[in-house]
Amino acid sequence: MITPLPTTGADRFFSDLVDRLASLRALDRPHPLSVHAAVASLKRYIAEDRHRIRLHDLLVDAVDDARARWSKSGVSLTDPQPTNASIPERMNAYDASLETLIALGLELGRWGRPEHARLVTEVLARLSRRDPVRGSTYNLWSDLWPYPATAVFYAVGLGALEADNFELLGTVAAAQMPTDRGETVRVVERLVPTLLVRDKSNLRALFNSDHYTPLSDWLSQLFRPLVAPHAIENDYFDSFAPLFDRFEILLAVAYRAFDRGERGWAPPGCWAWRHENHQKIQGQLKGELGDLGQNAPLMRTGWFSSNDQAQKALDEIYAFASRLNFY
Structure with missing residues (x-):
């Protein structure tokens, strides 16, 4: 036998359902x-x-x-x-x-x-x-x-x-x-x-405050619940921030691998102001190069032909980060 919902409970249920559907429609998810x-x-x-x-x-x-x-x-x-x-x-x-x-x-x-x-x-x-556009943008x-x-x-x-x-x-x-x-x-x-x-x-409006890396911060906020839904931000055991920072450091290393300029610039991410994570990840990547050689993650990317090249790119990232003064 199916017990009917009390009228007030049913009203609340359908009201919540309508609200959720309206929210989906509003953002067209x-x-x-x-x-x-x-x-x-x-x-x-x-x-x-x-x-x-x-x-x-x-x-x-x-x-x-x-x-x-x-x-x-x-x-x-x-x-x-x-x-x-x-x-x-x-x-x-x-x-x-x-x-x-x-x-x-x-x-x-x-x-x-x-x-x-x-x-x-x-x-x-x-x-x-980009689609063709008439007029100014x-x-x-x-x-x-x-x-x-x-x-x-x-x-x-x-x-x-x-x-x-x-x-x-x-x-x-x-x-x-x-x-x-x-x-x-x-x-x-x-x-x-x-x-x-x-x-x-130009992106100050994203957080109503100045951020060193506003677009990276936005992406970090987007992916946290998708990749590590149970991780607590700023918690000692947070598993997401180190993963996200490692990814963005790898992107900076890749940029240095293909940029033959002498300026030593690389695109900073959240790691540039999360100094403890940066230093820890930098040490891990160096240790992997020493311990694993050609099987190290940096070498498996195919960006470098030798460990020395990978080490040089890491050193350039470290030197660049020290000049940013993101404190």
């Missing part, structure tokens, strides 16, 4: 069940090469869906004017539209192989492609246009780092992708957060 179904499909397709066309179509369809969602939310290069309200609204609209793609990216990073890097790069290129909106590709790149990278999948991480970071000017650059030279918006004061 994909339904959670559709996200789970997409992830389940990816796991099936990625296991066997005979499903490579289905895997490709799954990801391309997810890109098209994300672009349609953020466009429907009013995201464009021409309006509205960037303000303290519209900047976080735009970022939230991007994140909501990317929910499926980020979930797919995390799993692709965990289970993908180096040969999947080409597919990942196609996804990143499709996400960052706002500089900040133009700078942030590749952000969805950056978020998915982080999803793949964090998933790969979690799974010790340095071969895929290294291949994706080093892959070539197009720019708006028709040139090609490496993914790590195009999508690292610091490279998107050079003037961090």
Whole structure:
């Protein structure tokens, strides 16, 4: 026998349900069940090469869906004017539209192989492609246009780092992708957060305060509940911040590996102001080079032909960080 809900309980239940559906519609998020179904499909397709066309179509369809969602939310290069309200609204609209793609990216990073890097790069290129625009555009909106590709790149990278999948991480970071000017650059030279918006004061509205690395901080906030839902921020046993900082340090090392300039600059991330994490991770990477040689994570990325080259890049990052004065 089914016991009917009391009237007040039923009213509250349906009222809450309506509110939740309204919230989903407001940000135009994909339904959670559709996200789970997409992830389940990816796991099936990625296991066997005979499903490579289905895997490709799954990801391309997810890109098209994300672009349609953020466009429907009013995201464009021409309006509205960037303000303290519209900047976080735009970022939230991007994140909501990317929910499926980020979930797919995390799993692709965990289970993908180096040969999947080409597919990942196609996804990143499709996400960052600009549609033709008539008239003038706002500089900040133009700078942030590749952000969805950056978020998915982080999803793949964090998933790969979690799974010790340095071969895929290294291949994706080093892959070539197009720019708006028709040139090609490496993914790590195009999508690292610091490279998107050079003037961090333009992003003050994200947190209503000045941050050294506002876009990295935003991404850290986005991925924490997805990657380590039970980790407590600023807790001694927090497992997420060291993982996130290790990933961003690896991106800085990759940038130095491919930048032949003598300035020693590298894109700072959260590690640049989380000094204890930075020093610990730097020591771990050096120790791995000494103990594991060619099997060290940095060598497995394919960015270096010798341990000495990898060591030099690490030293450059350490020297650069000491000049930042992020205290």
